[in-house]
Amino acid sequence: MIRVTVNGVTSEHEVEARLLLADFLRHSLGLTGTHVGCEQGVCGACTVLLNGDSVRACLCFAVQADGGEIETVESLGTVDDLHPLQKAFQEHHALQCGFCTPGMLMTGIDLLRKYPLATDAEIREGLSGNLCRCTGYEHLVQAIRSAVEARNES
Amino acid sequence: MKPPAFEYLAATSLEQAVAALADDEAKVLAGGQSLVPMLNFRLLAPSILVDITRIPGLDFVEGDGDGGLRIGALTRHYTLETSALVQTDFPVLSAAMNHVAHLAIRNRGTIGGSLCHGDPAAELPGLALLLNAQLKTTQRTIAATDFFASALSTILAEDEILTEITLPALPPRTGWGFEEFARRSGDFALAAVGATVSLSGEEVSEARIVVIGAHDTPLRLSAAEALLTSRSGIAAAAKAAQDQVSPSDDLHGSADYRRHLVGVLTRRALTAAWQRAEGSAP
Numbered sequence: 560m561i562r563v564t565v566n567g568v569t570s571e572h573e574v575e576a577r578l579l580l581a582d583f584l585r586h587s588l589g590l591t592g593t594h595v596g597c598e599q600g601v602c603g604a605c606t607v608l609l610n611g612d613s614v615r616a617c618l619c620f621a622v623q624a625d626g627g628e629i630e631t632v633e634s635l636g637t638v639d640d641l642h643p644l645q646k647a648f649q650e651h652h653a654l655q656c657g658f659c660t661p662g663m664l665m666t667g668i669d670l671l672r673k674y675p676l677a678t679d680a681e682i683r684e685g686l687s688g689n690l691c692r693c694t695g696y697e698h699l700v701q702a703i704r705s706a707v708e709a710r711n712e713s
Numbered sequence: 714m715k716p717p718a719f720e721y722l723a724a725t726s727l728e729q730a731v732a733a734l735a736d737d738e739a740k741v742l743a744g745g746q747s748l749v750p751m752l753n754f755r756l757l758a759p760s761i762l763v764d765i766t767r768i769p770g771l772d773f774v775e776g777d778g779d780g781g782l783r784i785g786a787l788t789r790h791y792t793l794e795t796s797a798l799v800q801t802d803f804p805v806l807s808a809a810m811n812h813v814a815h816l817a818i819r820n821r822g823t824i825g826g827s828l829c830h831g832d833p834a835a836e837l838p839g840l841a842l843l844l845n846a847q848l849k850t851t852q853r854t855i856a857a858t859d860f861f862a863s864a865l866s867t868i869l870a871e872d873e874i875l876t877e878i879t880l881p882a883l884p885p886r887t888g889w890g891f892e893e894f895a896r897r898s899g900d901f902a903l904a905a906v907g908a909t910v911s912l913s914g915e916e917v918s919e920a921r922i923v924v925i926g927a928h929d930t931p932l933r934l935s936a937a938e939a940l941l942t943s944r945s946g947i948a949a950a951a952k953a954a955q956d957q958v959s960p961s962d963d964l965h966g967s968a969d970y971r972r973h974l975v976g977v978l979t980r981r982a983l984t985a986a987w988q989r990a991e992g993s994a995p
Contacts, residue, residue, distance in 0.1 A: 576721035576762070577752075598714065599750040600818065612791070612820035618749040619821065622721050623742075623764060669816060673791075687898040688815025
């Protein structure tokens, strides 16, 4: 039995030890915003926050999250009330097919909290663990840069 | 794919974890950033995973009071990357940490886990060798030079757990260099070289060179180290480094290319180390 708080809601679940956190979120909780791409930690699509830190939900078992707090892309904003980073993605056209977007957003949140991101090179370095098959990287960098500027002004 | 079924134990003490490892097919789970992909690929099918991350007291970075450092095996990469102590006393380690994977992996992966996984292309095993680390386990203390047996293999016993890494202080007037070449930021190195040069007067009191990703273990290049008696010895040391490694061919690069890289990276790392030792570079 594990007890987790996901996007502010605490619940208890019986899970098999081998259940990946990504599958727990999607299948047990129905939170399909977290996408599953490579299942080997390379693509970054399944990135969520565990106790405030970005993690690959495909490289973590649900049992390891016992007692923890998880934030998924669903915690950010709604269609009518976008999170500032989602707004930046929208304004800079930082998504095309949208598959990598949840991982990009959750990675972006952690990068913005932890690093100065003073240069585009730093932003690129920070995003280098997330793959966009549409290759829309330039717009992603622009979106993060505008979020960095907003962060630095506030 | 999904991992095969296994039992899971969240150990709360080292004794409990060691006892659980008596099972032949047991594996230790720390940060899981190398283990879980191997499980997902079904390259491994352990009977039980012994999660050691809930064992208290193994996550710390502390000075040893003598210019050296003690690092708990469960310290996460991100903690080491951002440690002010590491930046001050072992800047070469900070520089190398910048090349370790990506933030989400560094948030989760542990120092002990990376060492015990023993990937010859990973930064930490190489840095342990460069910095003459002593690796303390539940049974003994092992010098980093003895720790790595071959690719992805260490001399640890099945029921032995790494608990602490100690780095002895570097000599005064030590400069460092770390040079890595990877196809993509955060990927495993095609080759990387770490070096320290310690000066005493105009003489080299000690030079250390480690190469990563060009051998089945990280490798200290003693022959090349011995050639570095003066600054003009850098070219000869780089050539010796190139001759001493036996990298493998794969789709990312040929053995010849990797050997060439080792020469170039050694020259750059030694040049940077020399400049820092002389105080002419930060």
